[in-house]
Amino acid sequence: MKTEDLKSQGLTDEQIAFFMAENGKDVKGEKDKADSYKSQLDTAKESLKAFDGVDVAELKNKITTLTNF
Numbered sequence: 001m002k003t004e005d006l007k008s009q010g011l012t013d014e015q016i017a018f019f020m021a022e023n024g025k026d027v028k029g030e031k032d033k034a035d036s037y038k039s040q041l042d043t044a045k046e047s048l049k050a051f052d053g054v055d056v057a058e059l060k061n062k063i064t065t066l067t068n069f
Helices: 003-008 013-051 056-067
Strands: none
């Protein structure tokens, strides 16, 4: 929301300053959460790279062979 929009609604400069400060806190909190989730996603993607090229069917066969001993 823009300052002009708040002024057009009859808010004082003091009220607008308070509103903008509180809104900024909320936005920063949400941005911090988003950054945290992005970091978690990047970590998960990096961890999954270890499984690139793994043949699941071959692993199942090996497990079956090993458990039949």
